[in-house]
Amino acid sequence: MTVKSVTELADHVGGEVIGDISVEVTGAATLTEAGQGDISFLANLKYEKDLQTTRASVVVVGKDYSAADIPPRALIQCNDPYYAFMQIVVLLHGHREHEKIGISPRASVSGSAQIGDDVDIHDFVCISADVQIGDNTRIYPSCTIGPGSKVGKDCIIYPNVTIYDGCQIGDRVTIHAGTVVGQDGFGYATHDGIHHKIPQIGGVIIEDDVEIGSNCAIDRGTLGYTVIGRGTKMSNLVAIGHNTQIGPHCLLVAQVGIAGSVQVGKYCVMGGQVGIVGHIKIGDGAKIGAQAGVTNDVPEGISIAGSPALPITQAKRSLMLLKELPEFRKKLRELDKSLKHLIKEEEESDNNNSE
């Protein structure tokens, strides 16, 4: 167990200690789950009330967060409390450690493959002809890397991943278990009632520092490449269509599906189960709410939601009003009745007048 003093931790993240500087930290947890000896964080003021009841010994807070009204314990004030907390978790626990095992005699490595230094290739991995693997990359059991594909340096490929032929994976890329990169895109020319397969002769480029969750599926390009941009992170069960290009630093939550030939800008965020039709353009920094169905280009910086997707305030208003439809109908009927009544009265009064 690593023990760190609160002052060490504050120094590590460039923060300042408020309160008891003698506190020692042995673990990290959320405010509600923390116990004695744990450090926690308050990044979103929505959770401020949890500060009153947390059993955490230390809490990382924003620079301007006042300690006046909370129970006596240590705080670490800093600029970006969530980032600081992350740095502390890394310090206390580190990332997953990978045993150095070298190349397992139970792996199958083609004689024409080029394997870098300090590479781990676990049991039952299959490295095909002309594959290149960069230094310090680890490939876990039962992965297959197809002919001519290239995996960069410092990558982690978890078990049961399949990378087809002719794919290029950058440096420091992590791919979680069961994910498939480079299967044929969904392309057929239908003629006389038969769907004829269009050869999918392109590939996939996954740029540096990408992380991909479990059981995703990333199509190869039909002609040219499907691209996942630098620093982009995607969660589990995400489907990416052929020739789609995702820009750098995007975040794609679980079960997102993007059809083919979509152009996604940088720093886009997509919630769970978002669906995007083919051949459209998602501008830089667009935010797409969970389960949205995107059927048209999305301008830069816009937040959208709903299926079909609308700008978020419009979507929220419309969806809220959905609840009121029974009320609307009732009102419409009342109005109709009142109006008819009035018209009838009018007519009677006219008739009376004309009598």
Next chain:
Amino acid sequence: MTVKSVTELADHVGGEVIGDISVEVTGAATLTEAGQGDISFLANLKYEKDLQTTRASVVVVGKDYSAADIPPRALIQCNDPYYAFMQIVVLLHGHREHEKIGISPRASVSGSAQIGDDVDIHDFVCISADVQIGDNTRIYPSCTIGPGSKVGKDCIIYPNVTIYDGCQIGDRVTIHAGTVVGQDGFGYATHDGIHHKIPQIGGVIIEDDVEIGSNCAIDRGTLGYTVIGRGTKMSNLVAIGHNTQIGPHCLLVAQVGIAGSVQVGKYCVMGGQVGIVGHIKIGDGAKIGAQAGVTNDVPEGISIAGSPALPITQAKRSLMLLKELPEFRKKLRELDKSLKHLIKEEEESDNNNSE
């Protein structure tokens, strides 16, 4: 082929035979698919009409179901006809049988792993350091169990499953092919435009008697555990986020996605493609309709549907009225026109009167 008499079967399920007690049963099928010699069941009166046309020799029905108006054949009356039918299917066909093969010399089993009695470990399975496998568990080809994970007794792990390090699987758990348990949750602290990975140092606890379909993905906890409660069953392609806790005896249909830190109670039912946002609470016994998008806490025992989800009667009414929106618009326009006409008449009449 197993042959059972209708009286044997009735005894087996504590039911009573009505009709021809000499009938023999050799198979089981649904009412519409059954042929001569088959037993079938009627659990939902919606399918009562199929009783008239079925070729089944015997039908299991509820205790109070009257046989008067159906063609002469044997019925078995009992309390819970679907459960009784299931017991009969088990008697006639049994569950899948697993050949006892012991530990394959083509598997890779760490010297520090503890393997129970009568365990089957198939070809190309990788059992990492410090793994524990309970008695009578079967692990099919190309599975990987990561360091320090524990699988209980009488489990069945189908091919190509990955269980990461530090996960705990209870007794009598079934995991279907391609499923991944314990990949890193989707946690990043974004700082200066870079998404920094938060170490995912928690684990996964899968309690006893859980069954998980194919190609699911269950995140490990960031800190602490992701939990799948005792007796819960989930279908294929389900995604469960980090630190989510699913209570006992839930049913999750295919392609459900639950984000992180959700608390699901016991006996909840989720239809296909349901999406649930993070950090909310689903009460015991809640029923969530297919494709619903759940964005708020759900009280105990409630049925909801739609995206965003509403109580089911409200959702149905609103969605039904969606169809009538063109009608609403038409009516609004008519009312507007009539009213304007009336107001105009009024003014003219006022003008006339004041002339």
Next chain:
Amino acid sequence: MTVKSVTELADHVGGEVIGDISVEVTGAATLTEAGQGDISFLANLKYEKDLQTTRASVVVVGKDYSAADIPPRALIQCNDPYYAFMQIVVLLHGHREHEKIGISPRASVSGSAQIGDDVDIHDFVCISADVQIGDNTRIYPSCTIGPGSKVGKDCIIYPNVTIYDGCQIGDRVTIHAGTVVGQDGFGYATHDGIHHKIPQIGGVIIEDDVEIGSNCAIDRGTLGYTVIGRGTKMSNLVAIGHNTQIGPHCLLVAQVGIAGSVQVGKYCVMGGQVGIVGHIKIGDGAKIGAQAGVTNDVPEGISIAGSPALPITQAKRSLMLLKELPEFRKKLRELDKSLKHLIKEEEESDNNNSE
């Protein structure tokens, strides 16, 4: 690099060259991505404007497409330009080539399996007892084929695929990596609070010429078969429930989920993330828009969209009007106010008159 003259290509597809018959073609690309030496196609007049700016040397167009107004280069006129383009891509690039490797000594092949001629079985494949594999089929690394299953001739099974016991795969079937065929369907009889597993004793039939994407999951039948009809193509992460029967020549885009016992006709098309409830019937040639939720039978030839799904024109109208709900409410309030005002005036006027 294959070089073909435009006249050769035109002959190959039964088309006619318009323009420079000396042009040589070395590659294929879309209109926007093509460079010099590339052939491209115009199948959808939506993309006609790209003809003005493309750098393609040759473009395949429809029979009646006039070349008058486009830059001088060669066109190939033919009946079905997309199909012709596909034929040309096959001619230029061919389909993926599979190295003949025979049966790897690192594969595990049961002594009771029947393996045809010219079959490739790669490393770490597990072929169980009584499996039959047809001539010229290739099975890539880490696949498992369960006891008694049958794979036809000329199939391609990519890495990490699991086929359970008792499944039948036809000829010329392609299954992409990570897909699972034949896991148990989601069937439980709940009794006294416990979900009792119903034995799933049926199987899966995949007919000839089917292609299945990556990480799909196709349930076996509970009793009887789940069927994927001849020539049907499905993309990635598709879930098919037990006993569902999909007709021939359907197209299922990524992340479609179909529950159990659904009957899908022939030539149906389903967009991404479509969900279909159990026990319904989808007529021949039905077209279901992306993310639709289908809860009722769909008649032959109908196009539907939305969740719950409606005929497409109705769905579009309703969803468009969703945007106008705030406008509706405003209008309702105005009408209400005007009407009340009018009624009040009436009453006052009546009162005045009666004074």
